[in-house]
Amino acid sequence: MTASDGALAQAGTGVIHDLGYRHYDGPRLGRGAIIRALYWHSLRSAFGIGRGAKAKIVPFLLFALMCLPAVVNAVALAQNHGQPMIVFYDTYTYRLRILVMLIFVASQAPELVSRDLRSHVLPLYMSRPMRRLDYPLAKLAAFTAALLLVLEIPLIILYVGTIVSASGGSEVWAQTKALIPGMGVAVLWAVLLAAIGLVLASLTGRRAYATGVIAICLFLSLTLSSILIHVAEPGPVGPNLVPLSHAVAPLGARLGGLISPFTVLDGVRQWLGGTHPGPVPPPGNIGVLYGVMFLVLLGACLAGLAARYRKVGAA
């Protein structure tokens, strides 16, 4: 019962008023907490949590697929002690990894940003106590975290599955030493792919278009890169991205990987000291170009994202 309830009762209006408006006098959280709340909300929606069952199918299926090699590895090692690992930490199974990440980014990045554009909900975010770039910041952090989960958890399964079959402390230590750079490579993947996915998805409010644009961009550039690598690289190659065995590949093959984000990531891995064969031939003395290309791509995506949301908020 509030004061105005009483007043109305006295006025004898005879109407049942559902007043009882209570002012909120609890704590009000600051900008940081709001960004964190948006981050959690977005991270959940990257996996379809908080939406219907249908929204969960694709992300969780892809995640399960990604874990499969690690599980197979663990089973194989458990049955056959002393067998070397069949999956490596730094490359994982790169063909599967590229496929899974391509689909995951293409299907889930629009989930985070396109639907908000589609329903024009951004003015509601902008009218709240956050700054203009807080929104893309929270989205980027959330999507990067989502990709990290998809990339890193299989590595951890791989690690655990391997060390349970390990036969001594030194072997466990060797595994740990191999795991750390592998996880580092996964971080590079997550950071770059999240930025690319979000900037492309933020171009349109239509989910299907956004998915198409991302898938086409990633797939076309990958195809182009692998063609260039294989054209420039004579010798026995299987279909698509079979590792090349030569010690030093021709310059054309080494440059070919600069076009696709996936091959750029592999080039950076090898430039930083990764030795397992990947989709790109060892870049050798032009390895630094891959590092530069990684930074340029990432910088362009972040700048694009910032520019996009500076405009959206003002509209």
Add this chain to the structure above:
Amino acid sequence: MLESPPRAAAANRPGLPEEGEARTTVTAPPQLRAGPGPGGAGTAAAVIQTDALTKRYTRAVTALDGLTVAFAAGITGLVGANGAGKSTLIKILLGLLPPTSGRAVVLGHDVAASGERIRTLTGYMPEHDCLPPDVTGTEFVTHLGRMSGLPATAAKERAADSLRHVGLYEERYRQIGTYSTGMKQRVKLAQALVGDPRLLLLDEPTIGLDPAGRRSMLDLINRIGAEFGISIVVSSHLLGEIEQICDQLVVIDGGRLLRSDTITSFTRVSQVLVIEVDEGGAALQAELAARGLEPRRAGRGLLVRIDGDATYDVVRDAVADLGLPLNRLEQQRRRVEELFRDNGDEQDHEEARDDG
């Protein structure tokens, strides 16, 4: 549960002193006219004060042009034709759009320096659709409560409260895509209310609603202003609509202030009654003239300036005495421009027909 209908209270509200609420309504700045306004008008009562506020999008497009005006506590109507600068003003007040020149103070905070602070204290309901279809009302408002800085549990409680206050009960567990236009407008209002603002900025809240929907939305706004103690700015391009619930009106046109005043001084000069009879319009016109009114024809109806309740009695008696079939008798909804024309002008009152 019943909707509260404070219709009667709304109609003659300007005269009624409100019971002891924390409202300082009637201290509206008197007779603040257009032009280089009095700088001292930023009294303690002003919720919003702008000073020579100008916004140019390009050299050719000027949305606001030296706007100096004060909004008092209570419900203020922000009236202007489409493109008059209402939405631009609201965005500047939220600190989302930097003004080209001039300044604005909202709840004591400068928009240029403390936009975040202002947005903590202010709820905003945009004009256009802004709701995702595949989320329930509760989920949506809760999420936006969190975005307003409420902790998780508080956001849930406030969301349930706000949705109840705007009249959404069981529907709030349904997906927004299944809502009617009126329910969607209510959700938009609820999300503005969820952070317990001290000021609400409502941009065309009745747009797209049918007459009944408009009326109940206005009732709701009136209730929030009167009973929740929240100051409200309601923008509209229809003056007749929002004047019923406002304490003060601010009229802008082409980015300039046309007029700012308390509601009583507006209504005194501007209330017009529309009378429509199936037959005998000419006879009625003569009869009303004989009874001391000055009826004029407009389309199929007659217009009579309202001069207190007595006018209604005169019209009723005239119609009854002539035995005419009365088709329509209602206060006219006017367009903003008409306010500033002579009332004697002959106009085509299309707006009046919108209700029909």
